[in-house]
Amino acid sequence: MIALHGVTFGFTGVTPLVTDFSFAAAPGEVLALVGPSGCGKSTLLRLAAGLLAPQAGRVERGLGATAMVFQAPNLLPWRTVAENVALPLELGGHADPAAVAQAVAEVGLEAVADRLPHALSGGMAMRVSLARALVTAPSLLLLDEPFAALDALTRTRVRELFQARWRARGSTVLLVTHDVDEAVLLADRVLVLGGRPLSVVTERRVELPRPRSRHGASLGALAAELEAALG
Amino acid sequence: MARFGPAAVAAALGLVVWAALASRLPEALLPGPAAVAQAAWARGPELLGAALMTGGCALLGLVISLLLGVLVAVGFLRWRALELALYPWALLIQTLPVVAVAPLLVVWLGYGRPVSVAATVLVCFFPLLTALHVGLRAATPAQVELFSLLGAGFWTTLLRLRAPAALPQVFAGLRTAAGLCVVGAVVGEFVGSNGVPPSLGSMVLRAARSADTATSFAAIGAASGLAVLFFGLVRWLEDRAIGVWAGRS
Numbered sequence: 001m002i003a004l005h006g007v008t009f010g011f012t013g014v015t016p017l018v019t020d021f022s023f024a025a026a027p028g029e030v031l032a033l034v035g036p037s038g039c040g041k042s043t044l045l046r047l048a049a050g051l052l053a054p055q056a057g058r059v060e061r062g063l064g065a066t067a068m069v070f071q072a073p074n075l076l077p078w079r080t081v082a083e084n085v086a087l088p089l090e091l092g093g094h095a096d097p098a099a100v101a102q103a104v105a106e107v108g109l110e111a112v113a114d115r116l117p118h119a120l121s122g123g124m125a126m127r128v129s130l131a132r133a134l135v136t137a138p139s140l141l142l143l144d145e146p147f148a149a150l151d152a153l154t155r156t157r158v159r160e161l162f163q164a165r166w167r168a169r170g171s172t173v174l175l176v177t178h179d180v181d182e183a184v185l186l187a188d189r190v191l192v193l194g195g196r197p198l199s200v201v202t203e204r205r206v207e208l209p210r211p212r213s214r215h216g217a218s219l220g221a222l223a224a225e226l227e228a229a230l231g
Numbered sequence: 232m233a234r235f236g237p238a239a240v241a242a243a244l245g246l247v248v249w250a251a252l253a254s255r256l257p258e259a260l261l262p263g264p265a266a267v268a269q270a271a272w273a274r275g276p277e278l279l280g281a282a283l284m285t286g287g288c289a290l291l292g293l294v295i296s297l298l299l300g301v302l303v304a305v306g307f308l309r310w311r312a313l314e315l316a317l318y319p320w321a322l323l324i325q326t327l328p329v330v331a332v333a334p335l336l337v338v339w340l341g342y343g344r345p346v347s348v349a350a351t352v353l354v355c356f357f358p359l360l361t362a363l364h365v366g367l368r369a370a371t372p373a374q375v376e377l378f379s380l381l382g383a384g385f386w387t388t389l390l391r392l393r394a395p396a397a398l399p400q401v402f403a404g405l406r407t408a409a410g411l412c413v414v415g416a417v418v419g420e421f422v423g424s425n426g427v428p429p430s431l432g433s434m435v436l437r438a439a440r441s442a443d444t445a446t447s448f449a450a451i452g453a454a455s456g457l458a459v460l461f462f463g464l465v466r467w468l469e470d471r472a473i474g475v476w477a478g479r480s
Contacts, residue, residue: 051376068380074373077476078395091381091391116476 001027001172002048002140007057009047010197017043019197020057025189027062027139030173032183034230035193041176042071044198045142048174062172064139065092067132069146073125075117075132082113085131092136103135104128107161123154130158134169141171147182156214162186163211180230184223185212192229202229262445267452270445277429282453285431288344289416289457292351293408296359299352300404304363308393309385318364325357329415333422346423347430351415355408362404366397399477402469409461413454431457 003024010016017040025031035041046052047059049068067088075084086100104113107127117125126146133141147155163186177183183190184206192201204226208218246264253263262270271278303321307314329350336346370392378388420432431450438446 046376049376049380051379066380068377070373070377072371072373074371074377076374076392076395078398078473088381091378091383091387118476 001025001029001060001062002174003060004044004047004054005058005060007047007054007059009043009052009054016055016197018047021198022057023191023200025172025174027172028170029189030175030187032175032177032187032190033193034177034180034183034190034226035198036230037178039193039196040198041178041193042144044193045144045174045176048140049142062139065136066140066142067134067136067138068142069129069133069144071145071148073117073122073129075125075128077117080114080116081109081120081128084117084128085135087132088136099135103131106134107131121154123150123158126150126154126158127161130162134171137169138171141173143173143175143177145177148177148179159185160211180223180226181214181219184208184219184226185214190226192226194230202226259442259444262448266445267448270443271449271452274446274449278434278449278453281429281431281434281450282457284344284428285347285413285416285420285454286457286460288347288419288430289351289412289461292348292415293355293405293412293461295348296352296355296408296412297405299356300359300363303360304367305389307364308367308389321357321360324353327353329353329418330421333418336419337423340423342423342425347416347419347432350419350423351412354411354415354418358407358411359401359404362400362407363397366400366404367393369393369400370396398473402465402473405465406462406469409465410458412461413458417454 001024003022005022006020007022008016008019010018021044023031033041033044043052045068047054048061049066050059050061065088076087079087082100082104085103086095086097089096089099101110101113104110107130109124109127109131112120112124117128120128126149130146147158150158159182175183175187180190180192187206189203189205191203193199194201204222206222208216208222212219250263250265253261253266258266303317307318332353333346333350336349340346340349367389374392374396375388378392383391416430417432417435420430421436424430424433426433426437431454434450435447435454438444438450
């Protein structure tokens with residue numbers, strides 16, 4: 001689980017991004033934070049990750065590992081695919097080649113496990129990034145617009161992979177996106193954010209059956225409703 | 232072959248122009264390529280010994296500069312106050328004319344190799360420090376965040392992220408320093424070498440004093456050859472260390 005309780009945060013000299021802001025995601029829930037670019041969604045994610053410290057309030061994380069997938073794949077160019085995936089385990093002091101091989105296989109990259117990142121396509125690099133986040137079986141997974149830089153076809157495939165495999169693992173997922181369709185496709189609950197300081201404009205539980213299709217009529221209607229709230 | 236072809240043609244043209252100019256001037260003023268080659272052949276063992284002496288000092292100075300640079304750059308990264316206090320003064324080292332400082336090095340260190348090594352450190356330290364300073368900050372903020380999220384402390388992040396990410400910058404600095412280190416060593420020898428054992432700097436001076444310009448040219452050529460050798464060595468190491476992932480192979 002993850003919960004922010006009355007969090008205030010701002011960068012020096014500008015209006016605070018968030019003031020007395022609270023939200024929580026239950027264990028195993030996929031919570032999407034949707035808002036326009038630059039509204040402070042990624043800052044909320046960094047507060048949740050502990051990369052930024054709130055100036056007031058507190059952040060509560062459940063037990064277990066936290067993993068994050070960034071907007072860019074963020075791979076280390078001198079390490080192979082398998083070595084990049086193994087990084088969290090190595091830094092944690094418990095190398096596990098079997099877990100690495102399984103994570104690489106889950107994203108369908110066994111054939112390129114020994115390649116360096118420069119030899120990968122953008123979609124493949126992002127899949128490596130997802131595998132690296134999941135190799136530790138994190139209890140909290142933070143996704144910072146991980147599909148935004150992918151081409152349409154790759155984006156669809158990676159989203160399907162997310163729905164089919166990783167949602168079943170039971171991690172609590174916090175997904176930051178500016179794409180309402182993506183939020184409705186993947187999340188159990190959507191918070192639409194806006195304003196400065198940031199506030200929740202509207203909140204909707206997505207009670208559509210899985211696996212979901214981007215082209216489903218119910219999904220489209222809910223997405224349109226949230227899009228309208230987003231303005 | 233295609234890569235080295237144009238350089239070989241340019242060298243051949245340069246030799247022709249040099250020979251043509253030398254044929255119209257007295258040898259004491261400008262010896263031709265043949266006279267220089269003859270002088271190099273005649274003094275081969277002495278030239279080889281001098282090149283080994285100068286090359287050894289240059290290489291030692293380069294290694295000391297690199298180690299010092301690593302120490303200082305890591306200190307700057309670890310303690311911001313140290314960087315603010317000392318980095319401007321590091322720049323001062325670069326502005327020091329090594330020719331003017333070299334006589335002082337003799338006063339402090341006496342005649343011999345230490346002067347040559349110290350002069351090399353004076354010219355190589357700053358380019359290497361600058362390369363290390365920039366290189367250790369070359370990792371992206373997202374990569375640093377990733378390491379932070381994974382619980383890596385300063386030293387783990389330094390060794391597993393910042394140091395490898397710094398390699399392209401460090402090798403760029405080393406390529407610059409590879410040429411400079413021979414200049415530093417030779418300048419040190421101009422003032423700090425008494426010719427025993429012979430060094431390229433002392434050979435150039437002694438030959439020039441006796442109007443043996445061909446030998447001076449041979450010694451200068453050997454110094455250039457050393458710099459090219461060091462540069463090539465750095466490129467060879469660079470290609471093997473980072474050539475593939477930095478996209479140079």
